[in-house]
Amino acid sequence: MREKSVTYKQLSAASGVKISTFKAWRHHNSITPRSIQAALSAVDLRALPVPFLETLPSPLAEKLREIGDKHGIEPPISQLVMLAADAPKMRAGQC
Incomplete structure (x- = not known):
């Protein structure tokens, strides 16, 4: 808040x-x-159910770890942020 x-x-x-x-x-x-x-x-936010990092395909899990490390975000927060913001880009290979 x-x-x-x-x-x-x-x-x-x-x-x-x-x-x-x-x-x-x-x-x-x-x-x-x-x-x-x-x-x-x-407050212009949303909650999304996300799988545990360990259950994601390895390339996606690694990309999420890299992005989380880059921004100093620990899983599972990095999962939520990235799946909410960049999932379409990841599927298209643009991230």
């Missing part, structure tokens, strides 16, 4: 998720997929 300069009130209004729900998430309450998707959408 700090990175996107969004308050609880703004996030709640944009996502339809109650402020108390956001605050409860900080204390290990369950997060539903619908709530997390709504919250992420409110």
